[in-house]
Amino acid sequence: MKARTEPPAPAETELKLALPGADPRDLAARLARLAPLAGPAPRVQVLRNLYVDTPDQLLRGARAALRLRSLREPAPGQARTRTQWLQTFKTAGSGQGGLSQRGEWEQLVRQGRLDLLALQATPWHGLDPEGRRFGELAPVFETHATRTLWEVRGARGSRIEVALDVGEVRAGERRQPLCELELELLAGPADALFVLAGRIARSLAVLPAHLSKAERGWRLADGTAHAPRRAQTLPLTRDTALPLAAQQVLGEALDQFTANLEGILGSDGPELVHQARVGWRRWRSALWLFKPLLAEAAAPDTQALRPLLKTLGAMRDLDVAALETLPLWADTYIEGDPERATAWRTMEAAVQAARQTRRAALLIAMQQPACGQALLAAARWLHALPAAPLPADLADAWIGPWAAERTRRLRTRLAREADALDDADLEGQEAQEHQHRLRLLAKRTRYCLDAVRPALPRSRTKRWHDEAADLQTSIGAARDLMLLADLLQPLGVDRGILGFLRGVAAGRAAAL
Numbered sequence: 057m058k059a060r061t062e063p064p065a066p067a068e069t070e071l072k073l074a075l076p077g078a079d080p081r082d083l084a085a086r087l088a089r090l091a092p093l094a095g096p097a098p099r100v101q102v103l104r105n106l107y108v109d110t111p112d113q114l115l116r117g118a119r120a121a122l123r124l125r126s127l128r129e130p131a132p133g134q135a136r137t138r139t140q141w142l143q144t145f146k147t148a149g150s151g152q153g154g155l156s157q158r159g160e161w162e163q164l165v166r167q168g169r170l171d172l173l174a175l176q177a178t179p180w181h182g183l184d185p186e187g188r189r190f191g192e193l194a195p196v197f198e199t200h201a202t203r204t205l206w207e208v209r210g211a212r213g214s215r216i217e218v219a220l221d222v223g224e225v226r227a228g229e230r231r232q233p234l235c236e237l238e239l240e241l242l243a244g245p246a247d248a249l250f251v252l253a254g255r256i257a258r259s260l261a262v263l264p265a266h267l268s269k270a271e272r273g274w275r276l277a278d279g280t281a282h283a284p285r286r287a288q289t290l291p292l293t294r295d296t297a298l299p300l301a302a303q304q305v306l307g308e309a310l311d312q313f314t315a316n317l318e319g320i321l322g323s324d325g326p327e328l329v330h331q332a333r334v335g336w337r338r339w340r341s342a343l344w345l346f347k348p349l350l351a352e353a354a355a356p357d358t359q360a361l362r363p364l365l366k367t368l369g370a371m372r373d374l375d376v377a378a379l380e381t382l383p384l385w386a387d388t389y390i391e392g393d394p395e396r397a398t399a400w401r402t403m404e405a406a407v408q409a410a411r412q413t414r415r416a417a418l419l420i421a422m423q424q425p426a427c428g429q430a431l432l433a434a435a436r437w438l439h440a441l442p443a444a445p446l447p448a449d450l451a452d453a454w455i456g457p458w459a460a461e462r463t464r465r466l467r468t469r470l471a472r473e474a475d476a477l478d479d480a481d482l483e484g485q486e487a488q489e490h491q492h493r494l495r496l497l498a499k500r501t502r503y504c505l506d507a508v509r510p511a512l513p514r515s516r517t518k519r520w521h522d523e524a525a526d527l528q529t530s531i532g533a534a535r536d537l538m539l540l541a542d543l544l545q546p547l548g549v550d551r552g553i554l555g556f557l558r559g560v561a562a563g564r565a566a567a568l
Contacts, residue, residue: 068146068160070240071249072265073256074318077423080222080235084204087220087237092208092255099205102128103221107199107273108170110192118183119148121270122193124170141168145178146270152307153435154264154314155249197227197273201234207242211251214244218252225269227277232322234272236265250436254429262428264435266315282323284331285315287338292511294456301455302346303441305507309338310438314431317422324415326375333368341503345462353444356437360426367421371414373543378407381536389556399550406547459508463501467520470494470501474527488538491531498528537561 075083087093104126109115115122125142143165149158161178165171172190175181184190201223208216219238224231237256239249256262266285267275275281290304312335319328343355382404390396421427450458473494480490501524505517538561541554 066160066162067149067157068240069155069157069246069249070238071155071253072268073154073237073239073253073262073428074265074321075235075237076261076263076321076428077419078235078261080233083222083235084220086260087204087206087218087256090256090259092210092252093206093218100130101203101205102130103199103201103203103223105199105201105269106195107197107270108193109196110189111194114183114189114192116274118179120179120183121146121268122170122175122180123270124165124168126168139168141165143171143174145175145180146268147179151266152303153310153431153438154266155246155435155439156268157246197225197277199223199225199234199269199273208252210244210248212244212248214248215242216240216244216248216252217242225272225276227273230276230279230281232272232276232281234269237262247436247440250432250439253432254436257425257428257432259425260428261423261425262432263318263321263422264314264428264431265318266311267318282319282325282328284319284325284327285312285335286331287312287334287506289510290507292455292508294454294511296455296511298349298450298453298455298458299442299446301459301508301511302342302349303438305342306339306346306441307438309335309342309507310431310434311335313339314435320418321422326372326379329368329371329375329418333365333372336365336368337499338503338507341500342507344500345459345504345507348462349446349450350444351447353437353441353446356430356434358430358434360424360430363424364418364421364427367414367418371411371418373539374407374411374414376536377540377543378404378411381540382407385557385560389553396552399553403544403547403549403553406549407544410547455508456511460512463504463508463512463517463520466501466504467524470497470524470527473497488535491535495528495531495535498524498531502528534561534564537564 078086084098088098106124108122108124121144123144123146125144127140127142128137130137141164142162144160144162146161147159149156151157159179161175163171163174165174170190170193172187175190180190201221204220204222206218208218210216217238217240219240221234221236221238223234225234239252241249253262272281275283288308290301290308292301292304313332314335316328316332316335319325320332343350386400390400477490477494480487502521505512505521505524509517509521537557540561541557544557545554
């Protein structure tokens with residue numbers, strides 16, 4: 057007699073896209089004119105999703121979500137529209153680059169009430185084996201949206217449902233606009249999602265998006281709707297396969313970059329800009345770290361991102377000046393002098409105005425279709441990486457010993473460059489350029505060590521990481537000061553302030 061096996065969990069595979077700069081009022085019409093979506097008229101649905109959890113957030117802690125959806129599909133010529141109620145249980149699953157794969161159990165229910173029987177085939181029974189927690193479930197937040205639906209037949213026999221959601225997320229008195237595009241795979245290979253998204257991105261600016269509606273709701277309820285996405289520690293071990301580690305490390309860095317870009321669309325928080333730049337540098341550092349492995353798997357072309365990256369850098373320079381560097385020296389320069397105080401306030405106003413101008417330029421850069429195309433290409437390359445050609449001697453390697461040797465070489469190079477700077481008799485521009493190169497090398501060392509830290513010897517890794525961080529910080533503080541006067545001069549800042557800042561910078565540089 058054969059052992060009984062559980063049926064496979066129903067899975068949802070989708071690619072979520074943010075739509076920078078799009079006007080929600082005419083977005084459905086714009087999409088309908090695109091070649092991939094041209095054809096039969098789309099369906100339109102009116103959705104209300106009510107998300108529930110227990111007071112101690114049982115579902116959230118398990119990275120799961122339970123929602124009750126009311127769905128109305130108005131039809132021309134019908135005076136009344138019947139409302140359907142759907143109960144859906146979702147697990148977090150996995151995903152990178154905006155593509156997510158997760159468990160989804162959906163069933164029709166009656167009267168708009170949660171139904172315990174409808175949860176029998178879901179992982180809920182593992183969270184509530186005795187059935188006591190079901191009665192504690194209560195509404196936490198909800199989403200309201202008009203959904204426009206197309207079904208597209210794509211590459212290699214694929215079928216894809218394209219859903220445009222326009223509405224808002226609500227948590228108590230808090231509100232957040234909702235405008236996103238979801239491409240859900242109905243049949244065929246997951247790569248077909250990237251193919252279709254790339255075709256859409258030729259005409260419409262998009263960004264890979266990461267937050268599910270449940271995550272958006274929780275963040276809105278918590279008051280962290282615009283919190284930056286920082287680097288996350290990966291579950292690597294010494295014996296993690298090298299190709300898998302490469303995909304995870306690169307994916308985590310790319311997710312940090314794109315998630316903070318998405319955050320910038322809704323907030324002018326300076327830490328979002330900072331963490332976006334950190335994410336990109338971690339991506340570049342990871343490409344260097346795994347370069348021997350990826351020699352035959354050509355990395356995606358990201359040249360189209362240069363205008364965006366340049367604008368991010370310019371924005372970060374002003375943020376550092378306004379929020380970190382200038383406040384440290386205000387009292388020293390003013391020293392109770394009313395004229396100097398007036399000049400300093402005038403300078404601060406000019407810096408704030410320049411920050412607003414650069415933020416506008418940053419948003420424009422994100423609205424260029426080429427930007428979204430490049431990010432989608434990177435995400436697609438990353439998704440296909442396990443099937444890419446890899447060197448035979450590394451395809452079966454483990455991350456631990458390989459990364460230990462790779463980071464050892466990087467740290468040795470950093471130590472040599474630091475010694476060379478100490479021994480060199482450099483002045484002016486040449487000294488600044490050498491310090492800048494050394495700072496970038498210190499950052500790469502720190503980012504590479506951070507990326508694979510769980511797979512490396514703990515004490516040695518911490519020591520090397522701290523050395524790189526100290527070097528980066530000391531050079532960075534002096535360099536920020538050296539560049540500050542040049543940054544402020546085009547803003548018409550008072551000569552006395554510029555001279556003061558250059559003097560402080562010269563003194564700091566001589567002390568290195």
